[in-house]
Amino acid sequence: MCRGGNVTGNVAESVSGPVGRRIQVTIKDIAKLCGVSVSTVSRVINDRPDVSPEVRAAVLEAVRSSNYVPNNSARVLGSSSSDAIGLVVRGLANPFYSPIIKVIGNRIDAAGYTMVMQQISSTEDEIQCGAIMEREKKLRGIVFLGGRSDYSEEELGTITVPFVCCSYDNSFGSLPCGRLSAVSIDDCATAYRAVSELIALGHRRIAALVAATDDRSISELRYRGYLSALRDHGIEPDGDLVACTGSFGMDEAYIATRALASGGADFTAMFIIADAMAIAAIKALEDAGRDVPRDCSVIAVDGLLLSQYTRPTLTTMCQPSEQMGEESVRILLDMIERRSGNRSLVLESTLRAGASVAPASAWK
């Protein structure tokens, strides 16, 4: 849970509150109070140009009177001697993140910085968390590990240090090119390739297990890849074959797949947006009396080490997770140390054949 975040309340409400609890006033509260934009407040706080003396004075007064980041005001307005880089992890339970967190931690450390990590659930807002952390921890930069893909210019105004989106991009956002740094695979194309593999093996009734079809994030991107692959191969998508879990959790994946299979849905293959979900789904299929891959092929996206040891081993599109972490830190440090501006990288995913996929006709 990210501390603070009383974004919509007014300043008076935010500052009061139960005795002894720190309620954070956010940059949005300050902007509202002064009748200026969030980025203007950022400029004042970070002592940047292009703000009139009147506005600057008003914002600084509001910062002081509202107790904005009350315990760290010296840090916010002081010199920038911090060596802290923030890592905001959205949904830590995802085992895909473990090797990335390790690489990011090691690279930040090797470069002489300190990694400060916060973990939030997938229903919390990473940008808001990052903005609070930036001020409270006096960050030099931020890596967001997992997040939405629909940022707007206004939202990003709350972040005034360099940041990199790791494992996702801004496909649904409205930002101009070069406004953001991201390191990810092409999620839509990766899903397209996975589903095309199933189609090439003769499957036409292909179910999909996703977190959501409209989350403006990687689940929606991978769902779109699934739809495109079907349509490009002349297969009309069937909404009855799409199960939504609401999360990347194994329990939810098991329940949704069990319901799909027990409901008698007619499919010979499943595309699943994450390895961990696929492992639970395979158990659900077996528990519903469907053998994998004899009765149902399963293909996923992630490429966990673990998936090489589950039975059957999982056929999956591997993301280059360590490279993703490395490149994210490299880009961030280049920005912090002013060697370059925003950069985005799209890394290759590769098919790792397991034993969870078979031709549609193999046992027919």
Added chain:
Amino acid sequence: MCRGGNVTGNVAESVSGPVGRRIQVTIKDIAKLCGVSVSTVSRVINDRPDVSPEVRAAVLEAVRSSNYVPNNSARVLGSSSSDAIGLVVRGLANPFYSPIIKVIGNRIDAAGYTMVMQQISSTEDEIQCGAIMEREKKLRGIVFLGGRSDYSEEELGTITVPFVCCSYDNSFGSLPCGRLSAVSIDDCATAYRAVSELIALGHRRIAALVAATDDRSISELRYRGYLSALRDHGIEPDGDLVACTGSFGMDEAYIATRALASGGADFTAMFIIADAMAIAAIKALEDAGRDVPRDCSVIAVDGLLLSQYTRPTLTTMCQPSEQMGEESVRILLDMIERRSGNRSLVLESTLRAGASVAPASAWK
């Protein structure tokens, strides 16, 4: 990788080094230089009593002249306004740690502190890492997640802030009672119970898969529990049935189990010290032509969520991982905020029945 740690080199070597790189002088270097103990140096640095003025002056001069923690000397000798709590994770790849890290992060955050995490491999020394972090990051306290169980008083002198050992204790150490805080299960008793379950089902040829039999840590503790259970039931341990992997990794577990099974060793059950290792071992057994549980029962320790979805589901001794994280932070905060001194907690492990264990005679 934990930065610094040039413990054995002399101060001159440590301070020089490639231009532009920070080489850390450690507290041990200072102690050596001054001909005093590490804890004396700690006392001086932390401005504590019971040090003669002469020694104090000599140590402070050595600290200054050697550039000890060169970029943070103000922090080391300054006031204690930091809100940082360190989390040293030894072997992050262990999926057992994920829910614990999450809980620890959330609890530290909720209490108004900042979690600073470092990850080290299982061959690195967590106490040395913690001592460097304590000074560089000006920590208020430390949670060690995973570590050795044989600390000595001298080693611990390098840590001058409160700390808690999470998921392990100090069974092999020489410390007086109350010198250390730890939250763990009883690893020996937990292994004993797991092996006793197998024996109760008629198994007598029981193999063990461990990281090491003599690592002065949880692998050795669990191995001892295995030996005791066999002996208490009149079964003579057979060294040929013990496979050591050198780590908690899945790849290593697969290779060791495959070698054991392919070598024709005669056993009807396996005790495995960790769930992730057991998942890989089950694959190795199957690949060697031994069905689980028909030809070989498998029981493990950890109780990962994941192990409920692998096939067969794993029978395992569950550690209360979230409670372990919660209690560790609770004890640490009590010490930091001076509500109590060192405390140790031994939590209960509980058997979770899966489908990986069957009576010895079931298919005979």
